[in-house]
Amino acid sequence: MRNFTLVSVLILFLMLALAGCSSFGQADLTKAKTGYITDIDDQRILVNDTYFTASSNVKVVSDTGKRMNFSDLDIGVQVEPWFDGAIRESFPAQADVKKIVVIVDKDDKQVQDAVKAIVEYSEANYGKPVVFQASKRTEELFEATIAGLTLENPNPVTIRYDFATQQIEVE
Incomplete structure (x- = not known):
């Protein structure tokens, strides 16, 4: 019985440790400064001083939780980009966006x-x-x-x- 308890505790500990190592999800993303889109094409948006390149599986949602598409974005829309990896130094800078939160405002x-x-x-x-x-x-x-x-x-x-x-x- 004692060996069963010890094995159970070790398995539980291992499962928790592996769950903490997951690289999928928002926990690994960095929030960029909220700003307005001033340039847009099929795969990227310019917000503040950074071009954010989007993959085909970029997640676009409103700040109220409504799912949206990249094609819903336009110049003048206020967004909060979330990216992973490093910002590539250039002017404007460049980063890979994984999530875009559209800020909804009455105005x-x-x-x-x-x-x-x-x-x-x-x-x-x-x-x-x-x-x-x-x-x-x-x-x-x-x-x-x-x-x-x-x-x-x-x-x-x-x-x-x-x-x-x-x-x-x-x-």
Whole structure:
């Protein structure tokens, strides 16, 4: 009986140890800074200063738990990317995204329109990619500071979008 108890304890301990070594799941993922998508193609999104490359099995969900698809994403959508592995150093940086949480807000459409307008203005006047270094929203406007990306425009630029007039203002 004593040998049976000892074997049972050892098996239980081994099972717990192996369960803790599992490399599948969110526990191994790193949460990146929440931000707005400013560029998107079939397999990647640009959020803040990082391109996140998605595999075909990337998990996309809303912050309310609703399952979504990568094809539901668009410029201006606020997301929280989760990635694994190292961030590859470049500008913008690069990482492999495993999970994308879409932040749902009552003002989604208004903010998404503002981000799209700022991205369109920035691409036309400063080039691609449009890298948001900072952003903030007030009742009246959405403001984004974009990174300077060219020799002609090496310094960050702050761009405001007025919700009432739908006009762009550059600081």
